[in-house]
Amino acid sequence: MSIEEQYRTRAKELLSGGAVKMVIGYGKGSNAKRRRPIFISSADEVDRLVLDDACITNLSGYLVSEGLLSDEKRVAVFLRPEGIRAINILAAESQLDAEQIVIFGFDVAGNEIKALKGINVEEFSDVIDSIKEGAPEAAEEELFEKIEKMSPQERFSFWQEEFAKCIKCYACRQACPMCYCRRCIVDSNQPQWVNTSSHTLGNFEWNIVRAFHLSGRCVECGNCDRACPVNIPLRLINHRMAEEVLGAFDHFAGTSKTQEPVLASFKKDDSETFIL
């Protein structure tokens, strides 16, 4: 039985027995290459669930939709390892109760779908440890290295050109499971802390604020990068910040649901090489 069929069967059991009230998964999209998030509440509909190598979007952000978990019922969700890390962070930051989340874990290697064993977030710690040790994708690494080798001026010009494309649609924020604030700082307008204008300064303000805010929290699922309609390589910024946090604080985001948020906790032996 394929993993897709196994998970459909599991979804059917969970829904018909009332163990979960909803399954958040992937369904067919508007063309053969696309998959879209779907929300299944009835056992009769599980055949709409699809699982293949086009299932990329990290669905964990839907779990913190207003009111979804407030009835304390359980919700099942299809997650890749990055999504599972996101559950740990959301739990650690008190945004959800991990007990309410039933995980349909999977990973994609080439065109192959691999099921990840487990149901509760604690059961996936081996998988998470293995990504910590893993190497990033080659294509991404190449551009990343190229930017690393640039002088600060060249790097600034690179990002200036990229941010010039930003239209402040906030797709990066809305697609991000870590951007769960009910009211984002840029939407606070009494006073208006951050310029809403999409000019050079405003675009820098937005993208830099977001980079810092995600430091030590980003799981590098790539939702922001893929959502960006003007193709700004946002993933590179987050990857750079993740490396920085790993080097400075030995913190890899999302290893457990009790992991203390790195920038909201303090240890006596934290390195103090800079003042921000």
Added chain:
Amino acid sequence: MTKILFSDKLDNCVERWKSAGLTVIGPVQRANISTYAAVEHAAELDFGLVLPDRSIKDLFFPQSEPMLRYTIKKESIDTDECLPPSGPRIIFGARPCDASGMAIDDPLFGWDYKDEYWFQRRNETVIVTIACTKADDFCMCTSLKMAPDSTKGSDIMLRPLAGNKGWLVEELTDRGREAFKTIADILQESSDPAAPLAVVEKKFDLDACVAWLQNPENFESRFWKEISMRCIGCASCTYLCPTCHCFDIQDEGDTYTGIRRKNWDSCSFALFTMHTSGHNPRSTQSARWRQRIMHKFNYFPGKFSVNSCSGCGRCSRQCPVDMGITETLQEISKLSL
């Protein structure tokens, strides 16, 4: 016999227009995105795109536009109005859906108040449109009763010749004729046939959708919640749309001096309708998505007798969660059967 502009002569045209003082703008690929931008040479233009990622709207209604500078003094406030930089332009190689998008927005910007920023740019810009010979899964002009060679909003319509050799020229407006007078001697007479137009499948029954939307009973339909459940509430669809035109006015600066700007805004955002009291009449994403559809296919045509959609499909093409106008209207088509 029709007039033909051969591709290998385009650079001469660009030179000619530039010497006549026009800024030449066209489809280009820059920094990993396709858009319409000013060029120096014809070689920079990319005619192989189905359509650029960004629409031509930005050239008439930029994402952030300074309106006035102000200085608050003890007894008075000094203001200095900013009008857009003036100068004639020619957009060479717009797509029919983009050109018609501008014509769709004309009545809106000229309705109770004539928007000088919009009309100054409109009056100074010649739009030369190239009919489409290819389409992708998301193109939907035919569903909007338009076509890959719709002339709405265009000053010149070019129909590609077979083998990318050039274009058949159709002059549509005085503004177009004026611009093409400059290159009259470069055009050649020929009876070469045009390449076949793109085939764009009709995806929904627009009339049925509009009738469903106009029925007040459907305003509170469960459909809205179901269709928009996966909407993440970004403004990708709105900001890439050639006809979405909503904006916010913001003062940027300190207590005494600053600049008033007109910035794009989107009905997808919760803040769009948030009242000072904290009450939000469109408190859910489904109410916001309903507004977007209702505005385009019910309220806007009710006021201006034209749908606020030109069928470019960017909303669906770029949506991070694979939503868009196409799917919504397809589903409404089914409901109205």
